[in-house]
Amino acid sequence: MTAATGAEIEQDINQGSEALPHGTALLEDQFTIDRPLGNGGFGITYLARDNYLDRNVVIKECYPEVFCLRQSRKVLVRSTQHHEKYRTIVEMFMREARSIAKMRHPNIVGVHRIFEDNETAYMVLDLIQGRDLLGIINDEREKLAPDQVKEILIKLLDAVDLVHKRDLLHRDISPDNILLDKWGSPVLIDFGAAREEASRETRAISSVLVVKDGYSPQEFYFAGGKQGPSSDLYALGATFYHLISGVAPPNSQTRMAEFAANNPDPCEPLAGRFPEYDNDILESIDKAMQVLPKARLQSAQEWMSLIKAEERRMKPVRVIKNDDLGKTLTRLVSETNEYVMNSEPRESLKTPVRPTEKSEDKVQSAPAWVEEFNRETTDAPPRTKRAALQHEGVTEKVTTRPGMLAEPAKKRKRGLLKFFSRR
Incomplete structure (x- = not known):
């Protein structure tokens, strides 16, 4: 990768050419960009066409704008001193895409392919036909029933639990990153800000930390902040706080400042304010949104136990491995053969049936x-x-013996x- 000159940087910034234009081909002609769907500090999301399978997909491009810019189609680093950090982020992006692809869950967006092109990396994801929670929150005609809200929360907790068991953090849970499909089932999307073992990489990625006021916990706002499962749970709690109350929660930095000054928390608890909801749901959200990480819920399983969700949680089916299946079939065949060989003939087979007249x-x-x-x-x-x-x-001369067909x-x-x- 080469570094861009100052004139090139100024030209591209003025043109606003961060996103790839309509019709851009990726990986030769396998994918074609339709239009951008979103642009964050870490990457750009596109609606695209899979030309081989003839279907629409979503493509996420690794594009940390702090370190890079686009010249034509290629991604260039702004300065040679950023080259090493940029390559670290691209490699991390590829590693995370592989990790997400292994998480087969109905409430987590599927990753089908990763590849490198234009001096950066891309991941190909499912296109979910539906609406995000933010659009539903802002639409007064789309009021979700309390039972439906609880069902959505349980499914997302199950999905987040799987993410954390794979030693990943989503780091960008918010209403606009949760889609409801046409059946009303939630799908967690946009793992573009995910960080495997994020606390070990804070120096390399401190310049591209993604924060969303109202949803990000206070440890996301500064480099070196200790991040863990409770960080994602804070963001999930803030999302449901907004869904239930209709108001986004205050910035966690503001809450932290008030806490340090021994002032009242500007975030009013949900518990006791919405009688149509079970109080255990409201209390669990309040606990997940505590300012200090140690005071929060520490795992998705702990959260589910508080709202008595275990009986409604999706139960995984135990899958027999191929080796075990082969051994099982071999054993069954062997037992069957042994039974047939050692069994006495049935009476109906030992005694011939006397024919009738x-x-x-x-x-x-x-x-x-x-x-x-x-x-x-x-x-x-x-x-x-x-x-x-x-x-x-x-x-043709053929020698035959008489009667050779008669026999x-x-x-x-x-x-x-x-x-x-x-x-």
Whole structure:
């Protein structure tokens, strides 16, 4: 990767050319950009076309704007001193995409492919047809029922629990990053700000930390802040605070300043204010949104236990590994064979059934076509290969023995009579 000159930087900034234009081909001609969907501090999201599978997809481009700019299609670092940090972020982006792709969950967006192009990295994700929670919050006609809100929370907690078990943080949970599909089921999207073992990489990524006022916890606002599962839970709590109350919570930095000054918390608790909701739901959200990390809920499982969600949580089905399945099938076949070989014959098989008078008549008098067939196959002159070839207009010297076709006919005759004698 090369560094851009000062004139190039000024030209591209003035043109506002951060996003790729409509019709841009990626990975040769496998994908085509339609239009940008969003632009954050870390990446740009596009609606695109998968030309091989003939379907629409979402493509996330690694584009940390603090370190880079675009010249034509290529991404250039603003300064050579940022080159190492930029490459660290691209490699982290690729590693995180692989980790997210392994998280198969109905409430987590699917990642289908990652690749490098234009001196940066891209991930290809599912296109979810639906609306984000922010749009629903702002639409007075789309008021969600308390039972539906609880169902959405339970599904998202199950998804976040899986994220944290994979040693990942989402780091950007907010109403605009939660979609409701056409069945009303939530899907957690935009892991572009995710950081595997984020606390170990704070120096390298401190310049591209993504924060959203009202949703990000206070430790997201400064480099070196200790981040963990409770950080994501704060953001999830703030999202549902906004969904239930209709008002976004105050900035966590403001809350922290008031806390340090021993002043009242500017964030009014939900508990006791919304009687249509179960109080355990409201109290759990308030606890997840505590200013100090140690005072919050520490895991998604802890949160689910508070709202008695375990009985409604999606239960994973135990999948037998291929090796185990092969061993199981081999054992079943072996046991079956042993049973058949060692079992005594059934009485119905040891004692022949005495035929009735009608059945004897059937054996003695075979259908007329059987006798005719036996007579024709026995009395007919053998048709040699020469005769067959002559019939087809081909002359060939063939040596045959008389009766070489009659013998199989006799065998067929005996077979037929034997067949009918058994009936």
